[in-house]
Amino acid sequence: xxxxxxxxxxxxxxxxxxxxxxxxxxAFYGVVEGNVIKIYETRRGNIYxxxxxxxxxxxxxRLDDPLDRIYERINTDIYMEQVIRLYYGMRLLRQxxxxxxxxxxxxxxxxxxxxSRTVEExxxxxxxxxxxxxxxxxxxxxxxxxxxxxxNELRKMGLGFRAAYVVEAxxxxxxxxxxxxxxxxxxxxxxxxxxMSIKGIGDKVxxxxxxxxxxxxxxxxxxxxxxxxxxxxxxxxKNPTSLQIHRWAExxxxxxxxxxxQYLFHYWRTGR
DNA sequence: GACCAGGTCATCA
DNA sequence: TGATGACATGGT
Numbered sequence: 001x002x003x004x005x006x007x008x009x010x011x012x013x014x015x016x017x018x019x020x021x022x023x024x025x026x027a028f029y030g031v032v033e034g035n036v037i038k039i040y041e042t043r044r045g046n047i048y049x050x051x052x053x054x055x056x057x058x059x060x061x062r063l064d065d066p067l068d069r070i071y072e073r074i075n076t077d078i079y080m081e082q083v084i085r086l087y088y089g090m091r092l093l094r095q096x097x098x099x100x101x102x103x104x105x106x107x108x109x110x111x112x113x114x115x116s117r118t119v120e121e122x123x124x125x126x127x128x129x130x131x132x133x134x135x136x137x138x139x140x141x142x143x144x145x146x147x148x149x150x151x152n153e154l155r156k157m158g159l160g161f162r163a164a165y166v167v168e169a170x171x172x173x174x175x176x177x178x179x180x181x182x183x184x185x186x187x188x189x190x191x192x193x194x195x196m197s198i199k200g201i202g203d204k205v206x207x208x209x210x211x212x213x214x215x216x217x218x219x220x221x222x223x224x225x226x227x228x229x230x231x232x233x234x235x236x237x238k239n240p241t242s243l244q245i246h247r248w249a250e251x252x253x254x255x256x257x258x259x260x261x262q263y264l265f266h267y268w269r270t271g272r
Numbered sequence: 273g274a275c276c277a278g279g280t281c282a283t284c285a
Numbered sequence: 286t287g288a289t290g291a292c293a294t295g296g297t
Binding site for chain 1: 276277278279280281
C-alpha cells in the first residue's frame, strides 16, 4: 500500500534510532512487532509498503506528528535551519518499548554496527521465525521469551558487561515491578525516574526509551555525540554536564527537544 | 595495534 | 554535584 504524508524514508530508518532496518535491492527490510516490513520509494517519490501481517504504519512512523509545527519550534538558529533542510521529513519512530529498552541497554559504550549485529543475534536465538519472500526473519523476543536466559548465555553473544543489565531489565518486567505501557501515560520526569531505578538504565538510556518508544518528545538523550555537538554549537566549545544540557534543551527546544536531538545527532555522527 | 564506541555504577572528595 | 576508574568487546 502507498504511504501518504511527508516522510524522509532513508534518514528516518538509518539515523541511528532503530537497529533492525537493512537496505537490499533498493528496498528497506525490517521486523516490527512480529511483522516483516518491506518499504521502498519509487523514482517519483512515492513510498510503498508491504508487510507479512497487519501493521499500523501511521503509528510506527509517527505520521501524525505535526512536522511543520515541530520545525517551527526547533528551527532556532542557523545550525538547526541547516539540519532541518538536510534531513527534511525525517521522523522519530514509535518503536516497541521492550525491544527499545533492550536495544539501548545493549548500546551502552558500543557502536551502531555492533548494536545492530547483537540485536539481530538476540532475535535469531530467541525470537519467532517469520517467512517473507522466501527468506526467514525473526521477531524480537518478548520479555517472557527472554525470561529464562541467563547472563552467561548473553555474554557468549558478545554483550559483555551489558548482559547483567539485560537480565535485570527482563526481571523487572516479568516480575511485574515495571510496566512499560503505563509509562506512556506517566509524566516524563516521573517515567524517567522509574526507568532509572532499574540497574543498568541510567540517564541516557532512560531518555532513549522514553523518546523512541513512549512518546516523550521532550526527552533529549545525551550521549558522547550529543554532548559534543551541543557543547560545540551552544556552549562555546565547552564541555557541559548532562544536567546543564538537559536544562538548556528544555528551555531552548521545549516540547520537541527530542526531534532536535535526533537531527543534531545524525548530522554530527554522519553528515559533516 | 591503538583508539573509540548512542554509558552506568560505585566510590570518594 | 562532579570527577575517576572498572566494566567487555568489536569496529575502524
